[in-house]
Amino acid sequence: MWKYILKRILWLIVIMLCVAVVIFVILWFVPGDPAQIVLGTGATQADIDRQREIMGLNAPFIVQLGRYLRDVFLHFDFGNSYVYGTPVINEFAARLPRTLGLGLISMALNIVIGIPLGVNAAIHRNSFQDQGLLIMAMVFISVPQFWLALMMVVLFSVKLGWLPPYGITGWKCWIMPVLANSLSGIAMNARQTRSAVLETIRADFVTTARAKGLSEKVVIYKHMLPNALIPVVNALGMQLAMVVGGTVVIEQVFSFPGIGQYLLTGVSSRDYPVIRGSVLILALFSAVITLLVDLFYAYLDPRIKAQYVNYGAKKKGGKK
Secondary structure, three states: OHHHHHHHHHHHHHHHHHHHHHHHHHHHHOOOOHHHHHHOOOOOHHHHHHHHHHHOOOOOHHHHHHHHHHHHHHHOOOOEOOOOOOEHHHHHHHHHHHHHHHHHHHHHHHHHHHHHHHHHHHHOOOOHHHHHHHHHHHHHHHOOHHHHHHHHHHHHHHHOOOOOOOOOOOHHHHHHHHHHHHHHHHHHHHHHHHHHHHHHOOOHHHHHHHHOOOOHHHHHHHHHHHHHHHHHHHHHHHHHHHHHHHHHHHHHHOOOOOHHHHHHHHHHOOOHHHHHHHHHHHHHHHHHHHHHHHHHHHHHOHHHHHHHHHHHHHHHHHHO
């Protein structure tokens, strides 16, 4: 099992290298001169040439790429923002906890609310709870997040005046961003859990557990739900990566000072160090979440764990 974990970590490093190279190449071909962006439209050509020399932009492409990879992966230096002139890593240190907090709180609501709703709908199949869940899931999965966020601002801030429309001056500022970021995930989790429970509810081991005279609560939560959650866990990992990535839009709508807003500000002003660093941070989070989900999935499913054990035993046997 430890060899599998080490292998996945090595693949994670390879993925991050590929992401860094791809985003650097994409921004290399984007029209615009970073030196002119730094100096502004009033700079002369001599000033631009001098600034390009200072920024190392006159070096060949492969040299610039090598410097960038060295600075990021060996020195953890993402460079300085063209617009603000401050180190990008300092902004990450201030903004990343907010983005992670927004994503993790939203994901906690997705799990705490979505899974029980799905279980309840599956147990009461074709009842009004089930039909109501299906309608709710269809609505919140179909509605775009940015539209839902804007409607929340109009209703709760402009019309009712209950919640602040932007910023993070207090705990009330988190309510609308968290809700806008989690409603679609709650609907997806509820629908996924409903489908998984319906597939498990007629399994032989569930029938056997009921035949033993176990209570319905024990049958559901001890025998049926752990097996039904195996495919749900896999989906939850992807959802968590999507929730954190989706905060880009939510943070912009609510002026929430996180990585997403920082990324969009960098895109609008062609601030290449900000764009490259933000993309790398979001990609790293997604890769780590995928790794953790795979490991937890193997822990839940004994068949997968047995495959790794048998694979290691065969290799030892072959060496002998």
